[in-house]
Amino acid sequence: MSTRKPYVRSMDGWWKKNPYFVEYMVHEATALFVAAYVLVLLVGVIRLGQGETAWNGWLAAMQSPVSVIAHLVLLAGAVYHTYSWFKILPMTMPPVVVGGKKMAPEALTGSALIVAAVAGLALLAVVWRIAL
Amino acid sequence: MSENHKIIEIEVLRYNPESDDEPHLEVFKVPFSDDMSVLQGAQYIKDNLDGSLTFRWSCRMAICGSCGMMIDGIPKLSCETFLRDYYPKRIRIEAMAHFPIEKDLVVDLSGFIAKLESIDPYIIPKEPRTLEQGEYLQSPEEFNRYIQFTSCINCALCYAACPQFGLNHEFIGPGMMALVQRYNLDSRDGGSAQRMQLVASEEQGVYHCSAVGYCSEVCPKHVDPANAVNVNKANAAKDYFLHFLSPKGGSK
Numbered sequence: 001m002s003t004r005k006p007y008v009r010s011m012d013g014w015w016k017k018n019p020y021f022v023e024y025m026v027h028e029a030t031a032l033f034v035a036a037y038v039l040v041l042l043v044g045v046i047r048l049g050q051g052e053t054a055w056n057g058w059l060a061a062m063q064s065p066v067s068v069i070a071h072l073v074l075l076a077g078a079v080y081h082t083y084s085w086f087k088i089l090p091m092t093m094p095p096v097v098v099g100g101k102k103m104a105p106e107a108l109t110g111s112a113l114i115v116a117a118v119a120g121l122a123l124l125a126v127v128w129r130i131a132l
Numbered sequence: 133m134s135e136n137h138k139i140i141e142i143e144v145l146r147y148n149p150e151s152d153d154e155p156h157l158e159v160f161k162v163p164f165s166d167d168m169s170v171l172q173g174a175q176y177i178k179d180n181l182d183g184s185l186t187f188r189w190s191c192r193m194a195i196c197g198s199c200g201m202m203i204d205g206i207p208k209l210s211c212e213t214f215l216r217d218y219y220p221k222r223i224r225i226e227a228m229a230h231f232p233i234e235k236d237l238v239v240d241l242s243g244f245i246a247k248l249e250s251i252d253p254y255i256i257p258k259e260p261r262t263l264e265q266g267e268y269l270q271s272p273e274e275f276n277r278y279i280q281f282t283s284c285i286n287c288a289l290c291y292a293a294c295p296q297f298g299l300n301h302e303f304i305g306p307g308m309m310a311l312v313q314r315y316n317l318d319s320r321d322g323g324s325a326q327r328m329q330l331v332a333s334e335e336q337g338v339y340h341c342s343a344v345g346y347c348s349e350v351c352p353k354h355v356d357p358a359n360a361v362n363v364n365k366a367n368a369a370k371d372y373f374l375h376f377l378s379p380k381g382g383s384k
Contacts, residue, residue, distance in 0.1 A: 003149060003150050004149060004234070005149035005150075006149070006232030006233060006234055006240045007147055007149070007154060007155060007232060007233040008232045008233075009155075009229070009230075009233070011230075011295070011298050011299055014295050014298060014299075015295065017205060018205060018206070018346075020344075020346050020349065021295060021344070021346070024344050024345075024346075028342075088343055088345045088358075090359070091343070091345055091348055091356060091358040091359045091362060092343060092358075092359070092362040092363075093359075093362075093363065094363050094366075095359075100273075
Protein backbone atom coordinates (compact mmCIF):
# COMPACT_ATOMS: atom_id res chain seq x y z
CA MET A 1 0.00 0.00 0.00
CA SER A 2 1.25 3.46 -0.85
CA THR A 3 2.04 5.70 2.09
CA ARG A 4 1.98 8.78 -0.11
CA LYS A 5 -0.06 11.68 1.19
CA PRO A 6 1.06 14.81 -0.68
CA TYR A 7 0.24 17.96 1.29
CA VAL A 8 -1.18 20.92 -0.63
CA ARG A 9 -0.53 24.27 1.01
CA SER A 10 -3.17 26.98 1.10
CA MET A 11 -2.89 30.01 -1.19
CA ASP A 12 -4.80 32.24 1.25
CA GLY A 13 -3.22 35.69 1.45
CA TRP A 14 -0.55 34.73 -1.11
CA TRP A 15 0.09 38.29 -2.21
CA LYS A 16 0.99 39.44 1.31
CA LYS A 17 3.79 36.89 1.62
CA ASN A 18 6.28 38.53 -0.74
CA PRO A 19 7.06 42.25 -1.32
CA TYR A 20 7.19 41.52 -5.06
CA PHE A 21 3.56 40.36 -4.98
CA VAL A 22 2.51 43.37 -2.88
CA GLU A 23 4.02 45.64 -5.53
CA TYR A 24 2.19 43.64 -8.22
CA MET A 25 -1.13 44.14 -6.41
CA VAL A 26 -0.48 47.89 -5.98
CA HIS A 27 0.34 48.14 -9.68
CA GLU A 28 -2.86 46.28 -10.58
CA ALA A 29 -4.90 48.37 -8.09
CA THR A 30 -3.70 51.67 -9.60
CA ALA A 31 -5.68 50.70 -12.72
CA LEU A 32 -8.72 51.70 -10.63
CA PHE A 33 -7.25 55.23 -10.34
CA VAL A 34 -7.09 55.44 -14.13
CA ALA A 35 -10.67 54.11 -14.36
CA ALA A 36 -11.85 56.65 -11.76
CA TYR A 37 -10.46 59.51 -13.83
CA VAL A 38 -12.14 58.16 -16.95
CA LEU A 39 -15.43 58.38 -15.02
CA VAL A 40 -14.67 62.00 -14.00
CA LEU A 41 -14.12 62.95 -17.66
CA LEU A 42 -17.21 61.00 -18.74
CA VAL A 43 -19.36 62.95 -16.28
CA GLY A 44 -17.88 66.13 -17.83
CA VAL A 45 -18.99 65.03 -21.31
CA ILE A 46 -22.51 64.25 -20.02
CA ARG A 47 -22.72 67.66 -18.27
CA LEU A 48 -21.56 69.35 -21.48
CA GLY A 49 -24.45 67.69 -23.32
CA GLN A 50 -26.90 68.99 -20.71
CA GLY A 51 -26.24 72.66 -21.51
CA GLU A 52 -24.22 75.65 -20.40
CA THR A 53 -25.35 75.80 -16.75
CA ALA A 54 -24.61 72.11 -16.19
CA TRP A 55 -21.19 72.46 -17.88
CA ASN A 56 -20.24 75.55 -15.84
CA GLY A 57 -21.34 73.71 -12.69
CA TRP A 58 -19.04 70.82 -13.58
CA LEU A 59 -16.15 73.24 -14.28
CA ALA A 60 -16.69 74.90 -10.90
CA ALA A 61 -16.77 71.50 -9.19
CA MET A 62 -13.46 70.63 -10.88
CA GLN A 63 -11.87 73.75 -9.37
CA SER A 64 -12.90 72.99 -5.78
CA PRO A 65 -10.08 72.16 -3.32
CA VAL A 66 -11.39 68.60 -2.90
CA SER A 67 -11.27 68.14 -6.67
CA VAL A 68 -7.72 69.53 -6.91
CA ILE A 69 -6.53 67.13 -4.19
CA ALA A 70 -8.39 64.24 -5.89
CA HIS A 71 -6.69 65.16 -9.18
CA LEU A 72 -3.26 65.03 -7.53
CA VAL A 73 -4.03 61.63 -5.96
CA LEU A 74 -5.35 60.23 -9.25
CA LEU A 75 -2.36 61.64 -11.12
CA ALA A 76 0.03 59.96 -8.67
CA GLY A 77 -1.85 56.66 -9.18
CA ALA A 78 -1.78 56.99 -12.96
CA VAL A 79 1.95 57.87 -12.98
CA TYR A 80 2.76 54.82 -10.82
CA HIS A 81 0.60 52.66 -13.07
CA THR A 82 2.47 53.90 -16.14
CA TYR A 83 5.86 53.40 -14.50
CA SER A 84 5.09 49.90 -13.22
CA TRP A 85 3.66 48.73 -16.55
CA PHE A 86 6.60 50.01 -18.53
CA LYS A 87 8.89 48.31 -16.01
CA ILE A 88 7.49 44.94 -17.12
CA LEU A 89 7.17 45.99 -20.77
CA PRO A 90 10.39 44.18 -21.85
CA MET A 91 9.04 40.84 -20.67
CA THR A 92 5.80 41.27 -22.60
CA MET A 93 7.20 41.94 -26.07
CA PRO A 94 9.40 40.15 -28.60
CA PRO A 95 13.07 41.18 -28.45
CA VAL A 96 13.88 44.47 -30.18
CA VAL A 97 17.06 44.01 -32.18
CA VAL A 98 19.01 47.18 -32.96
CA GLY A 99 22.20 46.84 -35.03
CA GLY A 100 22.25 43.07 -34.51
CA LYS A 101 22.05 43.39 -30.71
CA LYS A 102 19.11 42.84 -28.41
CA MET A 103 18.01 46.05 -26.71
CA ALA A 104 18.52 45.95 -22.92
CA PRO A 105 15.33 45.82 -20.82
CA GLU A 106 16.34 49.07 -19.07
CA ALA A 107 16.66 50.83 -22.45
CA LEU A 108 13.18 49.63 -23.50
CA THR A 109 11.61 50.75 -20.23
CA GLY A 110 13.46 54.08 -20.38
CA SER A 111 12.39 54.77 -23.98
CA ALA A 112 8.76 53.95 -23.18
CA LEU A 113 8.80 56.26 -20.14
CA ILE A 114 10.31 59.09 -22.20
CA VAL A 115 7.65 58.63 -24.92
CA ALA A 116 4.91 58.62 -22.24
CA ALA A 117 6.31 61.79 -20.61
CA VAL A 118 6.64 63.61 -23.96
CA ALA A 119 3.12 62.55 -25.03
CA GLY A 120 1.70 63.65 -21.67
CA LEU A 121 3.41 67.04 -21.82
CA ALA A 122 2.39 67.57 -25.46
CA LEU A 123 -1.23 66.86 -24.58
CA LEU A 124 -0.99 69.25 -21.64
CA ALA A 125 0.42 71.98 -23.94
CA VAL A 126 -2.41 71.51 -26.45
CA VAL A 127 -5.10 71.63 -23.74
CA TRP A 128 -3.38 74.66 -22.17
CA ARG A 129 -3.50 76.55 -25.48
CA ILE A 130 -7.19 75.74 -25.98
CA ALA A 131 -8.01 76.73 -22.38
CA LEU A 132 -6.30 80.13 -22.70
CA MET B 133 35.55 22.94 7.62
CA SER B 134 38.65 23.74 9.62
CA GLU B 135 38.47 27.34 10.87
CA ASN B 136 36.41 28.24 13.94
CA HIS B 137 32.83 27.63 12.99
CA LYS B 138 29.95 29.97 13.46
CA ILE B 139 26.58 28.45 14.30
CA ILE B 140 23.52 29.30 12.22
CA GLU B 141 19.97 28.28 13.03
CA ILE B 142 18.21 26.58 10.13
CA GLU B 143 14.46 26.35 10.44
CA VAL B 144 13.09 23.57 8.25
CA LEU B 145 9.50 22.95 7.21
CA ARG B 146 9.10 19.25 8.02
CA TYR B 147 6.37 16.96 6.78
CA ASN B 148 6.23 13.23 7.16
CA PRO B 149 3.23 11.81 5.25
CA GLU B 150 3.25 8.70 7.43
CA SER B 151 2.86 10.50 10.74
CA ASP B 152 1.90 14.17 10.16
CA ASP B 153 -1.40 15.72 9.19
CA GLU B 154 0.28 18.97 8.26
CA PRO B 155 3.80 20.42 8.00
CA HIS B 156 5.55 21.94 11.03
CA LEU B 157 8.76 23.87 11.58
CA GLU B 158 11.83 22.40 13.23
CA VAL B 159 14.99 24.34 14.12
CA PHE B 160 18.50 22.91 13.80
CA LYS B 161 21.76 24.52 14.95
CA VAL B 162 24.30 24.07 12.19
CA PRO B 163 28.02 24.94 12.40
CA PHE B 164 29.11 26.47 9.12
CA SER B 165 32.04 28.00 7.29
CA ASP B 166 31.86 30.84 4.79
CA ASP B 167 32.04 28.53 1.80
CA MET B 168 29.00 26.48 2.83
CA SER B 169 25.82 26.57 0.76
CA VAL B 170 22.31 26.15 2.13
CA LEU B 171 22.33 22.70 0.51
CA GLN B 172 25.43 21.81 2.52
CA GLY B 173 23.59 23.04 5.60
CA ALA B 174 20.77 20.58 4.85
CA GLN B 175 23.34 17.84 4.23
CA TYR B 176 24.95 18.60 7.62
CA ILE B 177 21.55 18.17 9.28
CA LYS B 178 20.94 14.86 7.49
CA ASP B 179 24.42 13.50 8.26
CA ASN B 180 24.71 14.67 11.87
CA LEU B 181 21.40 15.75 13.39
CA ASP B 182 18.44 13.99 11.77
CA GLY B 183 18.91 11.34 9.10
CA SER B 184 15.24 11.44 8.18
CA LEU B 185 15.44 14.92 6.63
CA THR B 186 14.47 14.45 2.98
CA PHE B 187 15.54 16.67 0.08
CA ARG B 188 16.66 16.43 -3.54
CA TRP B 189 20.08 17.35 -4.86
CA SER B 190 22.62 16.17 -7.35
CA CYS B 191 25.23 18.35 -9.04
CA ARG B 192 25.95 21.02 -6.37
CA MET B 193 26.77 23.51 -9.16
CA ALA B 194 23.48 25.01 -10.35
CA ILE B 195 23.06 22.91 -13.46
CA CYS B 196 20.97 19.86 -12.51
CA GLY B 197 18.04 21.88 -11.18
CA SER B 198 17.21 19.44 -8.36
CA CYS B 199 17.81 21.42 -5.18
CA GLY B 200 15.27 24.25 -5.51
CA MET B 201 13.55 25.29 -2.28
CA MET B 202 12.03 28.35 -0.63
CA ILE B 203 14.83 30.10 1.23
CA ASP B 204 13.36 32.74 3.53
CA GLY B 205 10.30 32.62 1.27
CA ILE B 206 12.17 33.12 -2.01
CA PRO B 207 12.52 30.32 -4.60
CA LYS B 208 16.26 29.60 -4.98
CA LEU B 209 18.68 26.83 -5.83
CA SER B 210 20.08 25.85 -2.42
CA CYS B 211 23.46 24.89 -3.91
CA GLU B 212 24.22 28.45 -5.02
CA THR B 213 22.80 30.20 -1.96
CA PHE B 214 25.23 30.71 0.90
CA LEU B 215 24.61 30.46 4.63
CA ARG B 216 27.00 33.39 5.27
CA ASP B 217 24.57 35.74 3.53
CA TYR B 218 21.89 35.00 6.14
CA TYR B 219 24.00 34.74 9.31
CA PRO B 220 23.52 35.79 12.11
CA LYS B 221 19.80 35.65 11.40
CA ARG B 222 17.91 32.37 11.43
CA ILE B 223 17.30 31.01 7.95
CA ARG B 224 14.09 29.23 6.97
CA ILE B 225 13.94 26.56 4.28
CA GLU B 226 10.72 25.12 2.91
CA ALA B 227 9.64 22.93 0.03
CA MET B 228 9.07 24.83 -3.24
CA ALA B 229 5.82 26.76 -3.01
CA HIS B 230 2.72 25.85 -5.04
CA PHE B 231 3.69 22.16 -5.40
CA PRO B 232 2.24 19.44 -3.15
CA ILE B 233 4.78 18.41 -0.47
CA GLU B 234 5.74 14.75 -0.77
CA LYS B 235 8.04 14.71 2.27
CA ASP B 236 9.97 17.54 3.97
CA LEU B 237 11.64 19.50 1.13
CA VAL B 238 10.64 17.11 -1.63
CA VAL B 239 7.68 18.15 -3.78
CA ASP B 240 5.50 16.17 -6.15
CA LEU B 241 6.69 17.10 -9.64
CA SER B 242 4.52 14.62 -11.55
CA GLY B 243 2.28 17.41 -12.91
CA PHE B 244 5.38 19.30 -14.05
CA ILE B 245 6.75 16.23 -15.85
CA ALA B 246 3.38 15.53 -17.51
CA LYS B 247 3.34 19.09 -18.86
CA LEU B 248 6.92 18.69 -20.06
CA GLU B 249 5.83 15.71 -22.16
CA SER B 250 2.74 17.50 -23.45
CA ILE B 251 4.59 20.34 -25.20
CA ASP B 252 6.59 18.07 -27.54
CA PRO B 253 9.95 19.41 -26.31
CA TYR B 254 12.02 18.34 -29.29
CA ILE B 255 12.60 19.50 -32.83
CA ILE B 256 9.79 18.47 -35.14
CA PRO B 257 11.50 18.86 -38.54
CA LYS B 258 9.92 21.38 -40.87
CA GLU B 259 10.69 19.16 -43.83
CA PRO B 260 11.97 15.60 -43.86
CA ARG B 261 15.55 15.31 -45.10
CA THR B 262 17.50 12.29 -46.14
CA LEU B 263 21.09 11.72 -44.98
CA GLU B 264 22.27 12.51 -48.52
CA GLN B 265 20.74 15.97 -48.25
CA GLY B 266 23.05 16.70 -45.35
CA GLU B 267 22.54 18.54 -42.09
CA TYR B 268 20.09 21.33 -41.31
CA LEU B 269 22.00 24.59 -41.55
CA GLN B 270 21.37 27.49 -39.21
CA SER B 271 22.85 30.99 -39.25
CA PRO B 272 24.16 32.65 -36.06
CA GLU B 273 21.18 35.05 -36.25
CA GLU B 274 18.73 32.14 -36.31
CA PHE B 275 20.61 30.51 -33.43
CA ASN B 276 20.50 33.71 -31.38
CA ARG B 277 16.70 33.82 -31.60
CA TYR B 278 16.24 30.85 -29.28
CA ILE B 279 19.58 30.35 -27.46
CA GLN B 280 18.38 32.11 -24.28
CA PHE B 281 15.54 29.58 -23.87
CA THR B 282 17.89 26.60 -24.11
CA SER B 283 19.37 27.51 -20.73
CA CYS B 284 16.33 26.20 -18.83
CA ILE B 285 17.32 23.44 -16.38
CA ASN B 286 13.76 22.46 -15.38
CA CYS B 287 14.39 23.46 -11.77
CA ALA B 288 10.74 24.59 -11.45
CA LEU B 289 11.66 27.66 -9.39
CA CYS B 290 9.53 29.73 -11.80
CA TYR B 291 6.50 27.62 -10.83
CA ALA B 292 7.26 28.22 -7.15
CA ALA B 293 7.29 31.95 -8.04
CA CYS B 294 4.06 31.94 -10.06
CA PRO B 295 0.92 32.68 -8.02
CA GLN B 296 -1.27 31.87 -11.03
CA PHE B 297 0.15 28.33 -11.05
CA GLY B 298 -0.42 28.18 -7.28
CA LEU B 299 -4.06 29.12 -7.79
CA ASN B 300 -4.58 26.87 -10.81
CA HIS B 301 -2.36 23.81 -11.23
CA GLU B 302 -3.67 23.27 -14.75
CA PHE B 303 -1.86 26.38 -16.03
CA ILE B 304 0.95 25.30 -18.36
CA GLY B 305 3.24 27.73 -16.54
CA PRO B 306 6.40 29.74 -17.25
CA GLY B 307 9.05 27.01 -17.62
CA MET B 308 7.08 25.04 -20.20
CA MET B 309 6.46 28.18 -22.23
CA ALA B 310 10.19 28.88 -22.23
CA LEU B 311 10.70 25.42 -23.71
CA VAL B 312 7.91 26.00 -26.23
CA GLN B 313 9.77 29.14 -27.32
CA ARG B 314 13.06 27.25 -27.47
CA TYR B 315 11.59 24.96 -30.17
CA ASN B 316 9.10 27.32 -31.84
CA LEU B 317 11.84 29.89 -32.51
CA ASP B 318 14.23 27.29 -33.93
CA SER B 319 14.52 27.66 -37.71
CA ARG B 320 14.66 23.85 -38.11
CA ASP B 321 11.42 23.29 -36.20
CA GLY B 322 7.94 23.09 -37.72
CA GLY B 323 5.95 22.19 -34.61
CA SER B 324 4.50 25.61 -33.67
CA ALA B 325 0.97 24.82 -34.90
CA GLN B 326 0.99 21.51 -33.06
CA ARG B 327 2.09 23.20 -29.81
CA MET B 328 -0.43 26.02 -30.26
CA GLN B 329 -3.26 23.67 -29.19
CA LEU B 330 -1.85 23.79 -25.69
CA VAL B 331 -0.48 27.36 -25.73
CA ALA B 332 -3.91 28.79 -26.61
CA SER B 333 -5.95 26.29 -24.59
CA GLU B 334 -8.64 27.74 -22.37
CA GLU B 335 -7.88 25.45 -19.44
CA GLN B 336 -4.09 25.47 -19.50
CA GLY B 337 -2.99 28.20 -21.88
CA VAL B 338 -1.00 31.42 -21.63
CA TYR B 339 -3.98 33.62 -20.83
CA HIS B 340 -3.89 32.32 -17.25
CA CYS B 341 -0.77 34.48 -16.83
CA SER B 342 -1.46 37.92 -15.38
CA ALA B 343 2.10 39.22 -15.97
CA VAL B 344 3.29 39.16 -12.38
CA GLY B 345 6.80 38.62 -13.76
CA TYR B 346 8.31 37.03 -10.64
CA CYS B 347 9.18 33.88 -12.62
CA SER B 348 11.81 35.77 -14.61
CA GLU B 349 13.05 37.43 -11.43
CA VAL B 350 13.88 34.12 -9.71
CA CYS B 351 15.13 32.19 -12.76
CA PRO B 352 18.71 31.11 -11.93
CA LYS B 353 19.57 30.84 -15.63
CA HIS B 354 18.13 34.18 -16.82
CA VAL B 355 15.84 32.43 -19.28
CA ASP B 356 13.12 35.09 -18.87
CA PRO B 357 10.16 32.68 -18.98
CA ALA B 358 7.73 35.60 -18.47
CA ASN B 359 8.75 36.81 -21.91
CA ALA B 360 8.04 33.39 -23.43
CA VAL B 361 4.56 33.37 -21.85
CA ASN B 362 3.63 36.93 -22.79
CA VAL B 363 4.94 36.85 -26.35
CA ASN B 364 2.78 33.77 -26.84
CA LYS B 365 -0.33 35.63 -25.73
CA ALA B 366 0.09 37.71 -28.90
CA ASN B 367 0.90 34.57 -30.91
CA ALA B 368 -2.23 32.83 -29.62
CA ALA B 369 -4.40 35.86 -30.47
CA LYS B 370 -2.86 36.03 -33.95
CA ASP B 371 -3.51 32.33 -34.42
CA TYR B 372 -7.14 32.75 -33.31
CA PHE B 373 -7.84 35.50 -35.84
CA LEU B 374 -5.94 33.73 -38.61
CA HIS B 375 -8.38 30.87 -38.15
CA PHE B 376 -11.14 33.11 -39.59
CA LEU B 377 -9.07 34.13 -42.59
CA SER B 378 -7.54 30.89 -43.69
CA PRO B 379 -8.54 27.28 -43.27
CA LYS B 380 -4.84 26.51 -42.91
CA GLY B 381 -4.12 29.05 -40.14
CA GLY B 382 -5.24 28.59 -36.59
CA SER B 383 -5.11 25.55 -34.41
CA LYS B 384 -8.81 25.24 -33.62
